[in-house]
Amino acid sequence: MTAKLFTPITIKNVTLKNKIVxxxxxxxxxxxxxxxxxxxxxxxxxxxxxxxxxxxxxxTAVTKQGQISTKDLGIYDDEHVQGLKKxxxxxxxxxxxxxxxxxxxxxxxIFDGEIIAPSSIAFDQESKTPKKxxxxxxxxxxxxxxxxxxxxKLAGFDxxxxxxxxGYLINQFLxxxxxxxxxxxxxxxxxRFRFLKEIIHSVKNVWDGPLFVRISADEYxxxxxxxxxxxxxxxxxxxxxxxxxxxxxxGVIRTPINIYPGxxxxxxxxxxxxxxxxxxxxxxxxxxxxxxxILQNERADLIFVGRELLRNPYWSKTxxxxxxxxxxxxxxxxxxx
Ligand code: FNR
Numbered sequence: 001m002t003a004k005l006f007t008p009i010t011i012k013n014v015t016l017k018n019k020i021v022x023x024x025x026x027x028x029x030x031x032x033x034x035x036x037x038x039x040x041x042x043x044x045x046x047x048x049x050x051x052x053x054x055x056x057x058x059x060t061a062v063t064k065q066g067q068i069s070t071k072d073l074g075i076y077d078d079e080h081v082q083g084l085k086k087x088x089x090x091x092x093x094x095x096x097x098x099x100x101x102x103x104x105x106x107x108x109x110i111f112d113g114e115i116i117a118p119s120s121i122a123f124d125q126e127s128k129t130p131k132k133x134x135x136x137x138x139x140x141x142x143x144x145x146x147x148x149x150x151x152x153k154l155a156g157f158d159x160x161x162x163x164x165x166x167g168y169l170i171n172q173f174l175x176x177x178x179x180x181x182x183x184x185x186x187x188x189x190x191x192r193f194r195f196l197k198e199i200i201h202s203v204k205n206v207w208d209g210p211l212f213v214r215i216s217a218d219e220y221x222x223x224x225x226x227x228x229x230x231x232x233x234x235x236x237x238x239x240x241x242x243x244x245x246x247x248x249x250x251g252v253i254r255t256p257i258n259i260y261p262g263x264x265x266x267x268x269x270x271x272x273x274x275x276x277x278x279x280x281x282x283x284x285x286x287x288x289x290x291x292x293x294i295l296q297n298e299r300a301d302l303i304f305v306g307r308e309l310l311r312n313p314y315w316s317k318t319x320x321x322x323x324x325x326x327x328x329x330x331x332x333x334x335x336x337x
Contacts, residue, residue, distance in 0.1 A: 003323040004295035005288060005303065009053075011210040011243050011278070014158045016053035016097050016302075019295060020316050023282050023306035024101040024161065024214075026058045026072060034061060034074020036083030041090055047309060048096035049330050051316040054302070055096045057087070059103040059163050062148040063141065065111050066104030066169060075102065075148045084155035092156075094330055099159035101214065102148045104141060106130065106169030107178070116141075117172050118179040118186060118195070124254050138185065138195065141169070146202040153207055161212040162199060166251030170196050171216055174233065175252045177224045189229050193236060200240045210243040212280070217267035218249035220257060227270060234275035245271055246280040246304060259283075262290060269299035280304050288319030 006018045022044075031037040044055050061067040061074045074080055088098045107117035107130040116137055117130035133141070145162070152160050164170035172178040173195040179186045185194050196213070203211065217230045225233075234245050247268040250257050257263075264283035272279040281300035285291055291303040309315050317337070320327040329337030 003288075003292055003320075003325045005291050005323060006320060006325045006327065009301065011159070014097055014210050017095060018051070018053040018316065019302050020052050020291070020319070021054040021099075021280065021302050021304045022047045022052045022056055022309050023304040024056045024058045024163075025306055025310070026068060028069055028071040030071050030073050034064070034067070034072060034076070034080060036073065036087055040073075040087060044087060045090045045094065046313045048091040048094035050309075050313040051320075051327055051330070052096050052309070053316075054099055054159065055091050056099040056101055056159075056161060056304075057084075059101050059168075060148070062102055062104050062144040065113065065115065066106070066109055066141075066144075067111060068103070068105045068108060068168070069110050075100070075151050076144065078151065081151050081154050084151075084157075088156040097158040098156070099161055099212070100152050100155075100157045101161045101163050102145060102152070103163035104144070104169040106172045108168055117169065118181055121178060121180065123167070132181075135183075142195070142198050142202050145199045146206055149203040150206040153209075157209075159210045159212060160203065160207055161214055161246060162196070162203065163214050164196055165214040165216040165246075165248045167216065167253070168251070170199065171252055174215075175219055175224055177219065177221060177252050189225070189232055193233055196233075197236065197240065200237065200242060204241070211241070212244045212246050213237055213242050214246040214248055216249050216251055217247045217264070217271060219252045220250055220255045221253060224252060227267075230267070230271060231274045234271045234277050238275055238277050242277075244278040244280055244301065245275070246282065246302075247271055247300075248282055261286070262294070265294055265299055272298065272300065278302075282306065288322035291319060292323055
């Protein structure tokens with residue numbers, strides 16, 4: 001048997017040497033005003049040496065007002081490009097491909113000033129109440145995603161992922177729990193999808209590489225979006241030539257989530273089947289055998305690994321050993337791999 005996990009995959013013009021993706025994870029370690037720090041070089045390049053196929057950089061803010069924390073990476077200024085470019089070069093030197101996740105926190109932002117959201121509803125009792133976005137602010141934010149995508153291109157990233165999950169700004173527009181607007185950006189699911197649709201359109205004006213979108217495919221609330229809504233969103237994104245839906249869950253409201261091995265895979269499987277889209281599976285995928293099962297049963301096209309890669313930067317090697325695959329070592333490690 002050839003392990004699917006270690007078979008290359010080509011998405012548009014980009015070939016990944018295997019199907020292991022380092023899931024985007026905020027490291028709260030930026031320097032100054034959203035700049036890459038020495039930590040980021042060590043952290044991300046280690047996973048490239050560890051033979052991850054695609055290293056995805058953490059949620060990176062498209063505006064300062066959209067930072068999840070003041071230590072988030074930013075891509076809201078041309079000055080951010082230089083550090084990101086150096087990081088991309090460092091990762092690529094070890095054969096991994098690079099992606100960046102572009103995000104805006106909306107009502108979940110920690111910003112020392114006004115925060116914005118589709119409606120003026122706070123996330124929870126402890127959170128600041130956001131200002132309802134004006135038409136102008138909607139247009140400006142869409143433009144900020146476009147500028148961020150252009151800067152991502154300048155930095156040399158292979159893939160861009162739009163963060164539309166975990167209850168951040170785009171997710172706030174998609175969900176009826178947080179979007180109570182009565183203009184063309186709220187109400188029906190077609191209207192709630194409009195903000196994301198316009199972001200995808202404007203990003204595509206400047207970005208012709210693979211485009212992924214991360215969604216929360218379960219809001220864990222009977223009044224929130226349901227699977228048929230997510231299938232609708234994914235099908236619309238397919239029409240817009242989005243290449244992959246990265247299927248996470250939760251974060252729109254504060255509610256407990258039952259977490260178990262592979263707890264989000266069924267969402268990836270359903271969306272893949274019904275929207276006929278490539279998908280990524282994520283969430284407590286910790287062994288090579290588990291990852292291989294998901295791929296062989298066509299429940300996802302890519303495997304995103306988060307915390308297990310924090311614990312073990314060589315997880316790809318561990319998974320390859322489990323699946324009896326011989327993984328070529330980084331040239332420097334050829335005597336002891
Ligand atoms: C995350 N996660 C996350 N998700 C995302 O879309 N953007 C992000 O920036 C972050 N940041 C982040 C930081 C840290 C420290 C953790 C642990 C997680 C979620 C992450 O990408 C992944 O979806 C979950 O951790 C579930 O996968 P694992 O960790 O069970 O493999």
